[in-house]
Amino acid sequence: MYPFQYQRATTPEQAVAAVAKVSGAAFVAGGTSQLDLMKEDVLRPSLLVDVSPLPLKTISAFEGGLRLGAGVSNTAAAIHPEVQARYPAVSEALLAGASTQIRNMASMGGNPLQRTRCPYFRDPAQPCNKREPGTGCAALKGLNRVHAIFGASTACVATHPSDLAVALAALDAQVQVTGPGGTRTIAFPDLHRLPGDTPQQDTTLVPGELITSIDLPSFTGRSHYLKVRERASYAFALVSCAVALEMDGKKIRRARVALGGVAHKPWRVPAAEALLAGKKPSEKLFRAATEVAFADAKPLEHNAYKLTMGRNLMLRALLETSGLQPLQGPAGTAFAASVGGVGGE
Ligand SMILES: Cc1cc2nc3c(=O)[nH]c(=O)nc-3n(C[C@H](O)[C@H](O)[C@H](O)COP(=O)(O)OP(=O)(O)OC[C@H]3O[C@@H](n4cnc5c(N)ncnc54)[C@H](O)[C@@H]3O)c2cc1C
Ligand code: SF4
Incomplete structure (x- = not known):
């Protein structure tokens, strides 16, 4: 693993400022995706800003629905009585993912932002436009059994691996973010993007934007x-x-x-x-x-x-x-x- 700097943030504003001012900086929450990719030499951030101490760990009523703080663990969200009763798809998706130990560490902000499980992306010896733009896509003519059947491009045919994200897209969840330009709300189906010719960008977030909560709208179905x-x-x-x-x-x-x-x-x-x-x-x-x-x-x-x-x-x-x-x-x-x-x- 390459050397990197590490900071613990105590407020969302401090976390945003720290990532926004250093090129190549990244947030880390549970670390179950970010640290794996650093150990595999796929990602080399210069600075990791730890957002796990932030006060974003509550689940509360919000406009008839529920607000899930970005720091709530996947386990806590999955077994929350209101999530299970009113949004069973969210609990089911979370419980269908990973293992108990990983879900205990994984956060609601980090889960939808985990990177693809395309095996070529995770192998630095292979060409991959998502990991290293301009090197090509090894999956296009390689083993593409787990890859996309919709919305792919000649630059990238990867799929998104999050279970939770699929449930949130069907429920029209909203993502609250705070960043260098202030706060904004993103409709969940607009959080992720198609690869086009810039597959290195998974989402519509700009550098330094921090997810503060995922909001589930009022839903009685x-x-x-x-x-x-x-x-x-x-x-x-x-x-x-x-x-x-x-x-x-x-x-x-x-x-x-x-x-x-x-x-x-x-x-x-x-x-x-x-x-x-x-x-x-x-x-x-x-x-x-x-x-x-x-x-x-x-x-x-x-x-x-x-x-x-x-x-x-x-x-x-x-x-x-x-x-x-x-x-x-x-x-x-x-x-x-x-x-x-x-x-x-
Ligand atoms: C062995 C294994 C099996 C798994 N199986 C599944 C599975 O079956 N289904 C599934 O859905 N997932 C699975 N996962 C993935 C796991 O769910 C994710 O790694 C986890 O949810 C990521 O959350 P985290 O808090 O650990 O994120 P981190 O690893 O800390 O961060 C992930 C990304 O999100 C960014 N980030 C984190 N928090 C924020 C925030 N608040 N705002 C902005 N950016 C942020 C980080 O910069 C990073 O880019 C598996 C993981 C492992 C290791
Ligand atoms: S499908 Fe995407 S992630 Fe996989 S090798 Fe091709 S460019 Fe990389």
């Missing part, structure tokens, strides 16, 4: 998260799906669906959401929505399996969220989120 992975536990999503349904009597008033493991950002499917609105839930309708959702997918050489897997997962997520099919475990728990591992192709 049902939400649910499902994840398919190689192993039934402790593995990243091959494909995942979060659904948020608001009903009007027996009809769907509003549906929001986000897919994970398929793009550089959580992938909302507006055409499928529009098809579902105003209709009575049925398997036929849900199957039609999955066809619409995946109509524009562009698989790479090794990942066409994600189309069938993704359609099947989205169908099951819609059936279970609507109540047409029972959940596999209590809502808001890891049992409801798991569909087991596929153990190979």
Whole structure:
């Protein structure tokens, strides 16, 4: 690991000023992503500003919804009674990720900002435009089994690995940030960006911007998260799906669906959401929505399996969220989120 400087911040303003004034500086919270990448020589920040001491560790009522401080641990958010009861997709997504020990360290601000698990990004011997712009993309013609089927570019075909981010995108969460230019609110679906020709930029945050909270808006519908992975536990999503349904009597008033493991950002499917609105839930309708959702997918050489897997997962997520099919475990728990591992192709 390269030498670097380390500072502990005591106020958000101090943290922002410290990162904004030093080129190559970065925040660190739980460190479960940032420190791994430094040890692997993928990231070499000149200065780490530790935001874990900041007073951003509360979950509170906010405008009819919930405000999750950026420093709240993934465990604390996942088992919070209001999160489990009102936003089960968030608890399910968190509990489907990593391990208990990692979730105890990981923060609500750091989780959506973790970097891709593309194996070429994490191997400094390989060309990678995200790690070193201009060197090329080893995955494009390499082993691209876990890579994107939507929104990729010739510069990068990576996917975003966060489970939590997929649930937050489906729930239209909002991200509060404070930075060198002041404070602002970002709609969660706008936090991450597509790679285009600048895949080194994962998000729309500017240098020095600090996430202070993730806000879950008021929501009275049902939400649910499902994840398919190689192993039934402790593995990243091959494909995942979060659904948020608001009903009007027996009809769907509003549906929001986000897919994970398929793009550089959580992938909302507006055409499928529009098809579902105003209709009575049925398997036929849900199957039609999955066809619409995946109509524009562009698989790479090794990942066409994600189309069938993704359609099947989205169908099951819609059936279970609507109540047409029972959940596999209590809502808001890891049992409801798991569909087991596929153990190979
Ligand atoms: C073995 C292993 C398995 C895992 N499995 C999964 C999984 O299945 N699903 C899943 O979703 N995740 C998984 N993870 C990833 C894990 O969830 C993330 O590493 C963790 O959530 C990151 O949070 P952190 O607080 O540790 O972030 P850090 O590592 O401290 O930081 C991550 C990034 O966020 C930035 N950052 C941190 N806080 C802020 C803030 N408040 N404002 C602005 N920037 C900030 C940092 O600068 C850094 O770029 C796994 C990790 C490991 C090591
Ligand atoms: S897919 Fe993206 S992260 Fe992976 S090697 Fe290509 S440029 Fe790098």
